[in-house]
């Protein structure tokens with residue numbers, strides 16, 4: 001095994017209300033010719049503002065509108081010289097928008113061998129900080145994960161944009177982030193490797209722990225603030241956990257069973273429509289069950305996810321009355337994930353099926369228990 005350990009991170013991370021204003025000077029560090037990639041909705045909303053910011057910074061930017069899925073062909077087309085821009089003359093690629101826009105910008109940066117700057121307008125996962133590029137086919141089936149040579153050169157998270165978006169995105173981001181502590185721990189305890197291909201550093205594990213603690217302290221207040229469209233200290237802390245700590249935690253600490261289960265959920269009936277972070281939230285419960293966590297911890301974690309509105313059952317993921325065959329299929333696909341080996345001990349498909357069964361039964365019991373409690377205290 002490779003005895004080296006690697007730490008990877010974006011070169012700059014800027015977060016706060018009005019962070020977008022910093023974009024021009026951040027881009028100017030890389031040259032004067034940025035290409036900005038976003039979907040039609042985001043460019044419609046922010047294109048003008050970003051355009052004048054970049055002009056003020058003395059940059060001559062071009063814009064590319066993303067349509068459809070991030071397929072290899074779509075990324076090739078975006079990176080090809082077009083009528084409006086000779087992409088050979090691009091100094092830096094900017095991704096502006098949600099996950100798709102950022103993945104598209106990363107895919108183009110990879111093809112042009114240029115740095116990428118990510119400007120997320122929602123905080124639904126940690127993709128803005130990571131070097132991972134999710135690639136899909138035309139039917140929105142993920143076909144693979146490419147990797148940038150280095151992490152984004154800068155990440156610009158304007159929290160005023162985050163609170164202007166629906167809270168469901170940030171809530172999903174919390175689901176993606178909360179698992180990282182247990183995934184890094186699983187990777188560290190066994191013989192697992194991080195996405196960098198090396199054993200995790202203590203730093204990765206420490207950041208994943210901090211991510212979890214920050215979520216427990218600030219998720220309720222942060223999600224409430226987002227609901228009200230207000231940027232508060234809770235909101236800032238939560239966004240930092242979801243975008244920065246979560247990304248650093250998994251790239252330097254490793255993924256594990258929770259993210260492996262998303263392989264099974266992505267094509268599953270109903271659950272296919274849920275967001276990545278919602279998949280990961282439920283999948284974390286399965287991971288902790290499979291790892292034999294104490295009953296008090298499992299009840300605490302389930303209650304917390306329920307309190308902040310994340311799914312604790314397949315039904316809440318959009319898959320009511322899952323059949324034995326459907327659960328088997330989720331477990332079978334989970335076994336194909338590369339990070340499945342990142343556990344203290346190896347795990348079988350049968351054990352995953354059994355853990356899913358226990359999570360589902362606990363969810364039923366918890367929902368019944370809290371319904372009874374609220375009936376009992378009702379006036």
Ligand SMILES: [Zn+2]
Pocket residue numbers: 125126176259276280
């Ligand atoms: Zn994730």
